[in-house]
Amino acid sequence: MSFRYNVNDKVPAKEMATSGLMWTICSAAFVIIFANVVAGLYQASPAETVWYAQKLLVITGAAVILQVMFGHKLPVVFGPSAILLTAAVAATDFAPAAFSTALVLCGVLGIVIAQTGLLGMLAKLFTPRVIGTVLTLIPLTLVPTFVSLIANPSQPGSLTGKVIFAFVLLIVIFAANHRLRGFWRATLMLWMLIFGTVAALVCFPGTMLSFGTQGVVPLTEGLLLSPLVAPGVIISVFICYVALIVNDVGSIRGVAAVAKSPVTEIKGQLRRGITITGIANILSGGAEVIGGVNYSISTGMIQDTKNASRYPLLIAGVVMIICAAIPQVIALISSIPTVVTGCLLIFIMTSQLSAALGILIDRTESTPFTFDNGVVIGFAIIIAATFSFLPEAAVAAIPAVIRPVLANGFVAGTIAVMVLEHVVFRERKGR
Numbered sequence: 001m002s003f004r005y006n007v008n009d010k011v012p013a014k015e016m017a018t019s020g021l022m023w024t025i026c027s028a029a030f031v032i033i034f035a036n037v038v039a040g041l042y043q044a045s046p047a048e049t050v051w052y053a054q055k056l057l058v059i060t061g062a063a064v065i066l067q068v069m070f071g072h073k074l075p076v077v078f079g080p081s082a083i084l085l086t087a088a089v090a091a092t093d094f095a096p097a098a099f100s101t102a103l104v105l106c107g108v109l110g111i112v113i114a115q116t117g118l119l120g121m122l123a124k125l126f127t128p129r130v131i132g133t134v135l136t137l138i139p140l141t142l143v144p145t146f147v148s149l150i151a152n153p154s155q156p157g158s159l160t161g162k163v164i165f166a167f168v169l170l171i172v173i174f175a176a177n178h179r180l181r182g183f184w185r186a187t188l189m190l191w192m193l194i195f196g197t198v199a200a201l202v203c204f205p206g207t208m209l210s211f212g213t214q215g216v217v218p219l220t221e222g223l224l225l226s227p228l229v230a231p232g233v234i235i236s237v238f239i240c241y242v243a244l245i246v247n248d249v250g251s252i253r254g255v256a257a258v259a260k261s262p263v264t265e266i267k268g269q270l271r272r273g274i275t276i277t278g279i280a281n282i283l284s285g286g287a288e289v290i291g292g293v294n295y296s297i298s299t300g301m302i303q304d305t306k307n308a309s310r311y312p313l314l315i316a317g318v319v320m321i322i323c324a325a326i327p328q329v330i331a332l333i334s335s336i337p338t339v340v341t342g343c344l345l346i347f348i349m350t351s352q353l354s355a356a357l358g359i360l361i362d363r364t365e366s367t368p369f370t371f372d373n374g375v376v377i378g379f380a381i382i383i384a385a386t387f388s389f390l391p392e393a394a395v396a397a398i399p400a401v402i403r404p405v406l407a408n409g410f411v412a413g414t415i416a417v418m419v420l421e422h423v424v425f426r427e428r429k430g431r
Contacts, residue, residue, distance in 0.1 A: 003302075005309040007074060007259050019307050020315025022186045026301065027064065027077045028320055029189030031056050032333050033348070034080035036341045037145065038290050039334070040152075041092050049334045054324040055287045056080065061320030063280035063292055068313045072273030072294070075302060075310045076255045078280070081293040082138050082352060083247060083410070087233075087240040088290055089145055090408035093400065096288050097228035103285035104227075105234060106241035110278030113245060114271050125422065126246045128359055129373065133380050133417045134243050135356030139349035140381060141388045141409035146349075149342030156206035162339050165203055169196050169343045177347075182304050189344060193333075196340035207337055236404040239411045241281075244293050248277050251294040258299040259308040296355065376420045384413025 005011050011019065035053035044052060063078045084103070091099045113119060126134070150166045151159055173192050180188060201207050252273045256266055273294065281291035302308050323329065360377065388409030395407045405411055 003260075003306050003308045005307050007261055007308050007310055009309045009311075011307070011309050011311060015307070016312050016315055018183075019305065019309070019312035020319065022183060022301065022305070023064075023075075023077065023313050023316035024319045025187040025190045026297070027060060027079050027316055028057065028323065029187075029193065029344075030077075030079035030295070030348070031060050031320070032193070032336070033189070033341055033344050034085065034290060036334060036336060036338070037085065037149065037345060038080075038088055040149070040338065041088060041145075042096055046331065046335070050327050050331045052289060053330045053334055054327065056284075056289045057320045057324035057330075059280060059283050059287060059289065060292060061317040061324070062283070063276065064313050064317035064320070066276045066279070067273060067294070068310045068317070070272065071276035072252050072256075072269040073310055074252065074255050074259060074261060074269065074273075074298075075308055075313055076251060076273075076298045077295040077301070077313075078277075078292055079295055080290045081244055081247075082142070082349065083240045083244045083293070084237070084291045085145070086138060086141050086408060086410040087237045087404070089142070090236055090404045090411070091230075091233045093403060094230050094233055095228055097226055098230040098233045099237065100285040100288045101227045101229060102234040102237035103241075103291050104282050105285075106237050107278045107281035107285060107291070109238070110241065110245055110281065111275050114274035114278065119245075119249065119270060119274070122242065122246060123249075125418065126243075127421060128362070129376060130417050130421050131246060131250070132356045132360035133377050134246070134414055135352055135359065136377075136381060137384045137410050137413040139346075139353045141384050141413070142345070142349060144388060146342050146346050149338045149345065152338040155204070155337055155339070157204035157339075161203065165200070166339055166343050166346075169199065169340070170346060173343065173347050174350075186301050186304055192344060192347075193336060193340065196343060197336050200337040200340055204337070230401070230404070232400070232402045232404040236408050236411050239405075239414055241291075243410075243414060244291075245274060245277075248274055248294050251296040251298070254296050255294075255298045255302070258302055297351070372425050376417060376425065379420060380413045380417035383416040384409040387412040 005015070032053065035056050036049065039049040039052045060079060067073075067076065067078055087102075088099055091102075113122070150162055152162075157165070169192075172195075173188070176192070177185065177188055184191070249270055252270055253266065255261075256269060261269070277293060284291040386409075387407065390407060395403065398406050
């Protein structure tokens with residue numbers, strides 16, 4: 001495929017504006033969805049939710065600019081990480097500072113890994129079978145989060161009505177994603193946020209949108225981290241962060257291949273890109289918001305627009321930072337009904353699952369599918385599902401210090417697939 005503009009091409013002002021708008025909508029939509037989800041985990045007030053979204057927008061915008069100018073230097077969307085969301089869900093029994101402290105430490109670890117050449121060791125651990133399985137675990141272990149968003153009892157409407165509404169809205173989203181192209185497909189998340197919200201207002205009388213911030217959060221709230229060391233949370237976030245780095249590598253490699261970046265530059269792109277991701281996650285931890293990662297969805301944007309230039313993303317980064325200074329707009333966006341947020345999160349995670357299945361299917365095409373393959377993948381999925389759906393009484397009985405590890409289905413499933421892949425079936429695989 002030939003592009004109108006290549007990675008390092010400067011583009012005309014009009015193209016910068018239109019492409020920058022598309023990248024802004026694409027990235028900001030993810031920020032809005034994840035901000036609402038995470039703020040809901042900690043039962044944040046409307047004012048706290050707005051402040052959370054403001055911080056997340058600023059850090060995401062800054063990360064995009066840093067990646068484009070000093071990091072991987074590719075047209076890649078940066079946004080909140082679903083992998084870290086699984087760790088945040090498992091750490092809700094602790095103060096937010098426990099998760100944030102662990103995120104800062106893991107951000108430092110990511111920089112060390114990038115700068116010391118340890119990426120090669122990670123690549124050996126994360127075989128295609130492991131990667132495909134780990135990506136499968138993310139949507140699976142977030143199912144309880146989907147349920148809580150859709151069935152939120154604090155918002156108007158019956159449970160039956162919300163379930164039917166969610167199912168219909170999801171069909172509409174997938175139909176639109178299948179049929180739309182170019183600008184409309186690239187900005188689908190925004191239009192579905194608007195359409196879904198309007199539909200919820202009609203279907204569930206009493207649903208309200210807020211144009212005010214409903215209170216003021218102190219300027220330093222969540223900006224000056226008071227460290228809180230919780231070993232279980234650190235272990236949980238550490239395992240998730242290692243998977244995040246592998247996800248980061250896949251996104252950077254994928255976009256570099258689609259954008260036809262020289263193969264000789266990939267090592268430097270990975271080293272710089274993962275370093276900037278580490279810096280962004282340190283900032284996220286310090287500001288007590290969820291950390292981020294590079295998104296592989298960028299490849300679709302590039303192919304649809306035939307514009308592989310990285311410079312329009314600078315516009316996206318700047319616009320997100322500017323939008324963070326308008327709390328009234330963020331207040332309106334942050335009051336989107338949770339049933340709509342849940343549907344969009346399911347759409348995102350379904351795309352993640354599709355990518356995971358693609359990796360597993362590609363592997364079976366190159367090497368025959370065996371019983372052992374099914375055991376490795378199936379056991380990890382069953383373990384993850386079991387730990388994700390433990391009864392509340394069972395979770396409460398787990399000592400608090402290790403609860404974030406044992407009650408985190410993603411972590412349990414990742415450990416399971418690693419043990420089977422590299423210990424149980426190591427000798428047989430060698431044969």
